[in-house]
Amino acid sequence: MEVGINFFPDVDHRVKPAERYFAECLDLVELADGLGYHHVRIVEHYFHQYGGYSPNPIVFLAAAAARSRNLKLITGAVLPAFNHPLKLAGEIGMLDAVSGGRLEVGFARAFLPHEFQRFGVDMDTSRARFDEGVDAVRRLLTEEDVAVAGRFHSFPATTSLPRPTQRPHPPLWVAALSSEHSFRSAGELGCGIMAIPLAADAMRRNLEVYREAWQAAGHPGRGRVMLAFHMHCAPDRELARARAEEPVNAYLRSLAAAASDWTSGVSSADYPGYRQMIEKLAADDFHSVLARSAALVGTPDDIVDQVREFHDRCGGFEVASLQVNFSTLDPVLARESVVLFGEKALPRLRADVPGAVRGVGMTDSASVARDYQRSLQRSRDSRGRRDRPAEFRLADRDWALFDEVFPPVYSASTEVFLNLLDLPRGGSMLEIGCGAGVIAVSAALAGCAQVVATDVNPHAVRNTESNAARHGVAGRVRCQESDMFAALPPRETFDLVFWHSNFVLAPETLTRLTLHDLAYVDPGYRAHRAFLREALDRVRPGGSALLGFSSRGDVELLRRLAGDAGVALGPVAAREVRERDHAVEYRLLRLSRGAGTAGGGAG
Template sequence: MQIGMFYQVQVPRPWTQTSDYDRHWEMMDQVVLAEELGFSTVWLADHQFRTEWSHSSAPDVTLAAISQRTSQMRLGIAVAVPPVQHPLHIAARTATLDILSNGRVDLGIGRSGYPYQMAAFGVDLENATGMVEEALEIIPKAWTEGEFFYQGEFFNIPLREVHPKPVQAPHPPMWLGCSREETFRKAGEQGLGCLAMSGGGPERLTQLINAYREGIRDAAPVGKSVTDRVSISTLAICAENRKKAQERGAEVLDWYRRQQDLRDVKVWQEQDRNNVPVDYQWHYQRSTATDSPKRNETSSLDQIKEGRYCIGDPDDCLRFLEQYSSTGVDEIMPLFQIGPMEDSEVKETLRLFGKHVIPHLDKTEQADNVTAE
């Protein structure tokens, strides 16, 4: 199992004139350090209008800058949203990034679970799933074919050739943003990698990954290759002193949970509650349920002590990650730059992962490979 990293570029209030600038350049320094320490991939979210929670609104631009400061780490978009970005733009911009990075790009695709983000672009929620399905057909064609045309319900493309073409052959690995068993299975059936959060714990994740593996066994790939991988995100804070890590983690997690609650209210505030598409019912019910366990569960500190997050000393973090390794996940991409976390705190976590966590996981994988042989 590899260790990557995931960025929302969270910028908590109070702000200064340089808050966005500072967080972006802190991220750049952190990623350069992470490559030196052996991290596998940096994934960037693609969000709009997500104040404080995510100021990562142009991940391909940011990753292009990162590509010039790194040479080994893979660079992932998690995820591009075809209902608000034309698939031809996604294809061309991702191919350009693949060239600039010498073939290190992974492209995640998703429809977004947040109507608040899509309403400003005039997107009808009823059409979002269909637009994603068509984009998954268009993008590989744009990468691998000369002149092609496409006629669908949402996208109609006359005979055109898209440039540039990506470096990777046949094309960059493609992934799907997944949140429930149905989408895990669908990603597998379409030959796509799976990007998801770690919510629900290892037992639930094992069920979801099993659904993915069942789907991918007889995959009918939407592209020219199969990406048989699952990458899961969680929160991670590590310090030499367990008490220090847990107490700081509780402060940060309190912020994170407040932001989740604010997000859940905001993303549906403009939506007619009597007209939520079937494909979005799961997201709507999860976000608006007043009896949600998220709103009534134990304190942040108790959750951390129960081992629900990758927060603690290096041994705590290793135990957490080994639990998830047993589920069959291929990569954990923790969110390190979380809300009020200072740059120095993020870098301390990265260094401890590089010293204690990544080498241990590498040795475990090598031992497993020897046993398998």
């Protein structure tokens, strides 16, 4: 399970000015980033104490990006009803670039009548505006020369700039309160679902609707679910409850006031049942939300138990988003809570195996789940390390290391595979996933006449170009941005095709990854499937296709995928090294045409 923090400003401007509120929030962002939290999230609301300090979540998230290195930045959520899709798409692309591909975008319909009234927007058009707006933004992020002739927005062929850093676009979410239609629509669109923990039984039914729609639409896996909770953690249960009770009650009073139009005669066909729902929320207090686990309050042990219990009762969720400085809570106490939870509860919840992992079909899903989480943490740590070098020495040569590129200095794998490979002298070589370019440039230095170095990460392509020029072989190393073989000329073949794979298996539904993360993990082994399917078609007669794998990968699944592709895997060489606190064996495997794996060679 991933756990992050979210900000829902419930602030009286006469009591706390915006400057102080956001300074407190950004201090918490920096703290959460260092403790290993997953994300920071913030809302879009207007004109009222309830949320009004955040009319544009992208502005705050840009500041949060500057104060963090690893946190995902999540809009929770932007409102298409009040925004032009051209403006939204451009801002999304810009924040994705500024943050180095850490953005995730949540969309919501809006539900407060006073906001619609002030913007002059008919609430009965809410659903249509949402559907049209999300579709337009998604197309603008994915395609170029997009023209829209809609009911609410029209524009000629337009290419939104900047283009998103994450391709085809940042991960998308849809916020839903209680409408079954909203849950179904999110599943059909292939978006994650953002929700609040209402009654567990009702949440289970809505999540079943969401997952059934997801699978019926042909999307892989079972979707992603994020639930938002109030959270306060303290060393003593009663102390935690005493601290949290009045701030939670103040937040609930503010919500009831902001939504009071629903109970005063306002109605809309696009919001069936909202009067009754708001009446129920208005009757809530600290004790009722605590009883249904909408507030997580207590010691670290208490909160872990509360999360796990609600997870089981509601049918499971992948992400918890925690309000940590809600309403009138003392910012010093909020900070203490974030630290205590981060140190004592967060590691335990992150080690829990989400249902999406259990469905991958692995022999030891729990250990693989722990392994991919550990690998993602290594990715985040390596990007944020203060001692991350701009240059490094490997194989008796000096190399440049660009930001956002896999650092060979933190793993023995690059040097091991360089030593295990028999580089073709006078021939040609394709390296998939070139990273900093150590192997590709070394091949050219060893006498390889033509080297093509590809990577899905444009920073890695530029890094390899720099190192090829540095060592005087730029004329023999062609660097190209490509996802596997996609950007290569159709009939181009090589004497050696080599891929040092991202061998750690992650859940197929895991989409919130940076290009840097993809150097560490492969969701659902999608990249491995493509390599097994296509590599041999790129090999000249008498040549070789080699896969650099590891004991940290899922060997059994690799064997099955090779058999499905009609490929045999045979051992070439292996070497065991110690990394951190455990032994890792790196294996060089040869692909050949066959019905399956050869004699357990991948093992």
